[in-house]
Amino acid sequence: MGKDTKILSLLPSATEICYLLGLEDNLVGVTHECNWPKEAEAKPKVTGSVIPKGATPLEIDDIIRQAAKTNTLTQQIDLDKIRQLEPDIILTQDICKVCAVPKGHLTLALEVLNIEAEIISLDPYSLDDVLQNILTVGSATGRESQAAALVTSFRSTLEDLRNKDFPSPPPNMFALEWANPPYSAGHWIPEMIEIAGAYPVCSVKNGNSTRLDWDMIAGLEFDSVLFMPCGFQMEEVLSQAKEILNHPALAGAEKFYAANAGGHFSRPGPRLIEGTVALSEVLRTGVSDDSIIRRIK
Numbered sequence: 001m002g003k004d005t006k007i008l009s010l011l012p013s014a015t016e017i018c019y020l021l022g023l024e025d026n027l028v029g030v031t032h033e034c035n036w037p038k039e040a041e042a043k044p045k046v047t048g049s050v051i052p053k054g055a056t057p058l059e060i061d062d063i064i065r066q067a068a069k070t071n072t073l074t075q076q077i078d079l080d081k082i083r084q085l086e087p088d089i090i091l092t093q094d095i096c097k098v099c100a101v102p103k104g105h106l107t108l109a110l111e112v113l114n115i116e117a118e119i120i121s122l123d124p125y126s127l128d129d130v131l132q133n134i135l136t137v138g139s140a141t142g143r144e145s146q147a148a149a150l151v152t153s154f155r156s157t158l159e160d161l162r163n164k165d166f167p168s169p170p171p172n173m174f175a176l177e178w179a180n181p182p183y184s185a186g187h188w189i190p191e192m193i194e195i196a197g198a199y200p201v202c203s204v205k206n207g208n209s210t211r212l213d214w215d216m217i218a219g220l221e222f223d224s225v226l227f228m229p230c231g232f233q234m235e236e237v238l239s240q241a242k243e244i245l246n247h248p249a250l251a252g253a254e255k256f257y258a259a260n261a262g263g264h265f266s267r268p269g270p271r272l273i274e275g276t277v278a279l280s281e282v283l284r285t286g287v288s289d290d291s292i293i294r295r296i297k
Contacts, residue, residue, distance in 0.1 A: 001026075001089075001142040008087035010047065013269030014122055015040050017134055018091075020150060020270050021143040028085045031075070033231075036263060036271070044085065048076040057180040057229065057240065082115070089118045089140060124268045125206040127188045127195075127276075131155065134270065154273045158195055161280050166197030171283065173198040174222040174253070177230050177266070179244050182217060183209045185228065188272060189265065196279035198224070218249040225253045226279070226293075228261035234291060237261060241296060256297035257282065264292050 008029045009015040015034040018027050024039065031047040034040045051063055051074055067074050120140055122133040131151045138147025173193050175185035186209045190200035201222040204210060209230075227241050241258045244250065257279075259265050264275030275292060282288035282295060 001140070005089065005141070006085060006087045007141070008046065008082065008085060008090045008117075009034065010090060010092040011122060012036070013130075013133070013267050014091035014137065015043075016267075016269040016271065017137050020134070021138055021141065021146050023137075023141055023143065026141070028087060029081065036269075044081060046078045046081045046085070048078070050074050050076060057178060061178065061181060086115065087117050089120065091120050091122060091137065093122050122268075125187050127158070127191050127272065130188060130268045130270075130272055133268070150270070154270070157273055158276065161195050161197075161276060164197065164280065164284065166284060169199075171198045171224050171255075172201050172222040173224045173226055174201045174217070174220060175203055175226045175228060176244075177209050177228055177261075179227070179229060179240060182212045182214060184212055185209055185226075185265075188268065189228070192265070192272065192276045192279060193226070195276055197283050198279075214247065214249040222253060224255040224257065225250055226257050226259055228259040228265045230266040231262045233262045234258070234260040234294070238294070238296070245297060253297070255295060257293055257295050259293045260291060 005026055006028045007018060007023060007026045009018060009027060010031055012031060012034045015027065015030050016036055018024065019037050019040065027043060029046045030040055030043040032045045032049060034043065051060055055063070064074060118140065120136065122136065124130045124133055131154055134151055135147050138144050175189050175193060177183045177185040177189070184202045186204040186207045188206070190203040190205040193200040193203070202210070202212070202220050227237065227244070229237055229240055232240070237258045237260065241256070245256060250256070259275070264271045264278065278288045278292040282293050286295070
């Protein structure tokens with residue numbers, strides 16, 4: 001990759017990877033959700049959301065479900081801006097229409113624009129997939145050695161966590177990814193919980209999130225709750241947590257944790273490693289970085 005190669009990121013986690021690999025000068029455009037590192041917010045935005053600001057979790061769920069039924073996107077693409085940027089590499093995904101513009105839609109848009117760009121789809125379901133994405137971006141941009149060193153370091157951190165001493169038996173943790181309606185977390189979250197030293201209850205490892213109802217949750221056996229509403233930052237998570245903290249279906253939980261989902265749990269980027277470390281610390285010692293995870297019960 002030449003120093004003048006232009007990269008367009010349509011995925012917040014991909015933006016984080018680019019900065020981690022020192023590609024910030026090549027990054028010519030990002031999404032409206034690319035907020036980390038803070039410098040990314042100054043990059044040109046090529047997307048917008050159809051979800052109105054201030055929408056409640058139930059309203060957001062309704063919009064997303066309707067979009068799925070009609071095969072429409074919840075994100076708007078600024079094709080004129082993309083044409084102006086003339087990217088050589090575009091980082092996107094196919095795993096979730098809510099999180100970013102899917103590769104299939106993007107391919108059609110580029111054909112309309114008559115733009116020839118390499119489209120790289122990053123579609124992780126596991127922690128290993130997330131680390132592989134770093135290697136993929138590194139390979140596509142000539143940063144193989146930097147990517148390999150980072151992934152080696154991340155794997156070492158995860159292995160160190162696996163070897164730590166934890167209470168026996170491990171606590172049963174229910175990861176609540178959305179509250180209205182309730183969803184249990186899937187994908188890489190069960191792995192994070194296991195590595196941190198707990199047992200994930202009602203979670204599909206490397207699978208999709210599962211829609212539940214409160215009666216079903218009331219029938220589960222768990223002693224702790226990890227509340228991590230997808231995409232939300234800590235202050236928003238704490239606000240939503242107040243509404244469900246005393247829900248009868250969660251009454252059996254002795255501990256209730258609020259997590260910075262948008263940064264360290266639901267976004268499949270490098271900071272998942274920090275999220276796993278923070279979860280491990282709070283389970284083992286009761287102390288952690290309050291900006292990542294906080295016990296509120």
